[in-house]
Amino acid sequence: MTEITDEILLDRLKKGDVHSLGVLYERYKTLFFNFFLRITGDYDASNDLLMETFDRIYKYSSSYKPIKKARPWIYQIASNLTKDYFKKSKRTKALEEMNLEILDDNHEFLDDGEYRNRQLMSAMGQLNARERSIINMYYLLEMSYEEISGNENISVNNARILVCRALKKLKKLLKNSGI
Amino acid sequence: MKTIKYILSILSVVYYQNTFSQIDLSVYKHVERIHVTSYWGNINAVGTFSGNEKEFTLGVTHTNNSNITKRVDDVINYVSIEEKNKILYIETRLPSGFESINLDLKIPEDILLEIKLIRGGEIFVDNFNNGVEINSLNGSVKLDRIGEYAIVNATNGEIVANFKHLNKNKPVSLITMNGGVTIELPENCRRELRLISRKNGYIESDFKIESSQKIANLNKKKYSKEAIISTAKINGGGALLFLSTENGPIAIKKSKI
Amino acid sequence: MQSIKEVKETIKKFWNMNEDQFDKEMMDYIDGVSKKAIDNEHFKEEAKELRQLLSDLKDIPLKKVETNIDEEFKRRIVKKTSKKQRSVRRIWPYFAAAASILIVFFIFIRDRSFESDYQKLKTNTDKLGFIYNLNQEQLSSNDINWLKNEIKNENNPNIKVTILDLLSNYESKLDKEFFNALEVETTPTVLMALLNIVENSNHVEYEEELLALSERKGLDITVRQKADEILSIQ
Structure with missing residues (x-):
């Protein structure tokens, strides 16, 4: 079965079909949640930002132009929210501590792979907000x-x-930490 | 004799260092539009007669952090040039420190010119027939012998624009924040004016301004502390002429071209 | 085996290349845009390491969204749906009466949509002229909403300033959401146009946005002074 495109879903949402928003949520939730998490390092903030992203997609769907590609439009909403977050929280420098809980629940890692991922995320936290x-x-x-x-x-x-x-x-940063 | 030769050789070195080394852009002569993006530096663009195929060139000089200006031979390390869909994109590299990259363009006069100057520099544009669009931050914008229309946004710098002819259906919009706006128009030009000078301004006009409201300090060259916001017409009205400054006077003159 | 001349050319090219150009070439090579790496060991080594790094980053598993968050989203969907149904139920009794008036309206007065007409315009001059001419029209709430969104979507600052000049006639219909534009706008002339509207409105409501603007790093000094001036008049 051919997947319904994002453009069609947004167009339907624009015309009042709220359930199209649900389809978009299922499609993008994991990606956006991890996007926010890897930038903010804050679990709760990332959940809030995820909800806010879809609130805004719903709110601004009337301004979506069907001739434009949906993905850049949607991604811009998510990206603008991270900017808003940093403006409000003023945490634009490196994170003091990157939330490494994001890796805890994945049981598929081998030990050395898990270690590498932790180091990557820790190094990521040392970049400033814009770089992240x-x-x-x-x-x-x-x-x-x-x-x-x-x-x-x-x-x-x-x-x-x-x-x-x-x-x-x-x-x-990774080299300096011995990786 | 030896002294003269010595002086001449010194002068030729100085001249050589400070003139532009031109690169030929004639391979792009088919483009309809040029978009120039720069960060710091002056941009000088002159429209050349279309028939003269030699005159489509770019010259670059570089001013380093010690304020020494030299011509640039390896232009490709300072400027990227790319064509897409009949639009030529010329972009300077991101500057480091206080360096600036100055561009000297000679472009066929019928190409639409767009300039974006992101941090600062003076812009001078001369002799373009199909309109110009400019977005600038710090520095004045001077347009001479422009045809069709102009859309200019500046921030800290005056705008001076002279038009040899205008498309009667196309609006002209000149907006700045700090600095005056001076425009020179053909005598028979018909326009609807939207004039905004919010502070330290006055309106000066060679044309007879037709307005239902009185314009304070019109032709009095007396700086007003109050905002002057007015809609008016010249020669019965026509397409929009939007002139706006937050801080400075507005002058509408008859062109001597 | 390269000739001495070729080696010298490569070194010269590499030496003259500045860091920006190097980075650009690097990403072109990593992205597969440029097939051939610069013939230089340092470049090749760096490219190899960065490619590995990217591969490692992409391998980091994605954390799943918790079910309580899914539940929260579903609650919001239900809320949005019932809002729409409530509004439909509210207006239904009046719908029949309004329908006949609407039929007359559509028969005798051509349906006009400024937004749809505007979307057909391609050039900045056409857009400028169109927006300015709306000063002669009576704008509906939909028109104002469209224009508010256009300030965020539009790139050209002259068009934005013309829109704001138009919207200054509809100050009472501009809400807090409109003034969120203060947070995202970067062009000084557009910011000043926004602030001029704020100045004439009940700006006590927008103190937060004004403060955020005033504290923005790198803000033009004239804009900051204007924001501070408005904040001080409280």
């Missing part, structure tokens, strides 16, 4: 440089450069 946002937009949400540049209000070239720099910094 950009890096997660790139690898987790798999946003294009055009989408990242639109969200961050920078040129496409600078989006490339900032992604590279964030990765290089992350690599350096």
